[in-house]
Amino acid sequence: MLGLDDIREARERVDGVARHTPLEHSYSFSDLSGAAVHPKLEVFQRTGSFKIRGASNRIATLTDEEQAAGVVTASAGNHAQGVALAATRADVDSVVVMPEHAPIAKVKATRSYGAEVVLHGEDYDTAQARAHEIEADENRTYVHAFDDPTVMAGQGTIGLEIVEDLPDVETVVVPIGGGGLIAGIATAIKATSPDTRVVGVEAEGASSVAQSLEKGSVQELDGVDTIADGIATRRVGERTFPIIEERVDEVVSVSDPDIAVAITTLLERSKTLIEGAGAVPMAAILAEAFEYREDEVIVPVLCGGNIDLNMLRTVIMRGLVESGRYLHFRTTLPDQPGSLERLVEIIADERANIYAIQHDRTSRDSGMTATEVAIDLETRGEEHVATLLDALEANGYAPEVLV
Structure with a gap:
């Protein structure tokens, strides 16, 4: 051990x-x-x-024959970059298999460190299976991400x-x-x-x-x-x-x-x-x-x-959203002049800041004499969100929190 x-x-x-x-x-x-x-x-x-720590240590232990044949690995991103940089510094050729949906920034960085990147599979495990195929086909040394x-x-x-x-x-x-x-x-x-x-x-x-x-x-x-x-x-x-x-x-x-x-x-x-x-x-x-x-x-x-x-x-x-700093909700208003202004006044009185308003008079979820409004707000915490929602309900609105 x-x-x-x-x-x-x-x-x-x-x-x-x-x-x-x-x-x-x-x-x-x-x-x-x-x-x-x-x-x-x-x-x-x-x-x-x-990841550069483990990758460098593994590549430093390669034999001369293993260095000449090159290395291959699978990674969601960070191990990929570590292997790519460590291999390039040691003048060892590297191939890295990454999941197809790996973050773009990690894919680009891995290529910039000198590795050939192969995108394959939905997750790490399917990428790893492809990397082992390359290992066998090209006689490369597999550099495991953790095991x-x-x-x-x-x-x-x-x-x-x-x-x-x-x-x-x-x-x-x-x-x-x-x-x-x-x-x-x-x-x-x-x-x-x-x-x-x-x-x-x-x-x-x-x-x-x-x-x-x-x-x-x-x-x-x-x-x-x-x-x-x-x-x-x-x-x-x-x-x-x-x-x-x-x-x-x-x-x-x-x-x-x-x-x-x-x-x-x-x-x-x-x-x-x-x-x-x-x-x-x-x-x-x-x-x-x-x-x-x-x-x-x-x-x-x-x-x-x-x-x-x-x-x-x-x-x-x-x-x-989780910390009560952002609120997205919808509610219905009477479809008549001044309705939106009254709603906005309540929001302003509660000191919430409006990011965006979507006003939909054709929504199937509201009656023929009503209109649906979705509003994004900047709030100051969970207590502020609760106070704001209470104020809306006290004034006859039925806010539905969306996120």
């Missing part, structure tokens, strides 16, 4: 390729949670993600940095997809700071680890559904799972709305752009998905920031 010596050796190999990323106290998230929150900002790593001891060891270098930079850390919170990141970090943490708790976080729509722990063996999901595409895997790794069982103290899950709120809050309060998979540790803290004490020293590993801009727009809107 993976050991501390493996991680220390990996650190020597990736030194000069991977950066020692910042670990900083966040006053904003400490205030919001009541804990002493120190994010590990792996978002500032080369390629925008921790490889050298990859795990490379990711574990993050754990060494955490303990060195913050010796009094009490809890480290780590995302889980296939398990390579948390297997490496947990190994490093438990070997150097045994009393530090390690908490793993999955997305609810990709919770293979929780089911596997419950059954006592690796379980495969029928499918995955989450905005956290970087951890959207159907099953945890065969090699990572025993390490998680032995060295991870607790595994929890967070919903997509929780993740959206975390991404939005990180943008607003810390001016830091984090992708869905990278935001799940902060989502778990804000949603209190696990128990922690007041002033407990917690390190959430914010492991990546490569989010597609179209997805970011959707996530920000969802985050605003």
Whole structure:
């Protein structure tokens, strides 16, 4: 099983390729949670993600023959970029298979680092199957995204940095997809700071680890559904799972709305752009998905920031909705002059700001003497939304909240 010596050796190999990323106290998230929150900002790593660590360590162990034949891998995006850059730096040819709907930004970045990109399948698992076909056809070495001891060891270098930079850390919170990141970090943490708790976080729509722990063996999901595409895997790794069982103290899950709120809050309060998979540790803290004490020293590993801009727009809107900062509703008005003005006056009196109004006199959902109005509003929180809706109902309207 993976050991501390493996991680220390990996650190020597990736030194000069991977950066020692910042670990900083966040006053904003400490205030919001009541804990002493120190994010590990792996978002500032080369390629925008921790994956360069494991990829560099694996490629550094290739034989001369393996280097000449090249490498192949499958990835939703971050591992793809890590392999592409690490291979290019080592003068090794690389092919990366990505799901057809992988974020455009990650596809472009992977190509820019020098890899040949093949788009195949609906998710990571189907892309992986195609990558193994290429492995056999072209005699390439497959660089697994997580289920490889050298990859795990490379990711574990993050754990060494955490303990060195913050010796009094009490809890480290780590995302889980296939398990390579948390297997490496947990190994490093438990070997150097045994009393530090390690908490793993999955997305609810990709919770293979929780089911596997419950059954006592690796379980495969029928499918995955989450905005956290970087951890959207159907099953945890065969090699990572025993390490998680032995060295991870607790595994929890967070919903997509929780993740959206975390991404939005990180943008607003810390001016830091984090992708869905990278935001799940902060989502778990804000949603209190696990128990922690007041002033407990917690390190959430914010492991990546490569989010597609179209997805970011959707996530920000969802985050605003979940936090009561945006309201979209519809109602019906008498189809007569002045009706819309009276509705708008009530909204103005409640100090809500109008983004857009859609006025439909032909809707089949309203009577012949009525008109339907849909309004988008900027609001100031959940209490403000409740007060506004109460005011509308008190004045005879029947608002239907749409998002």
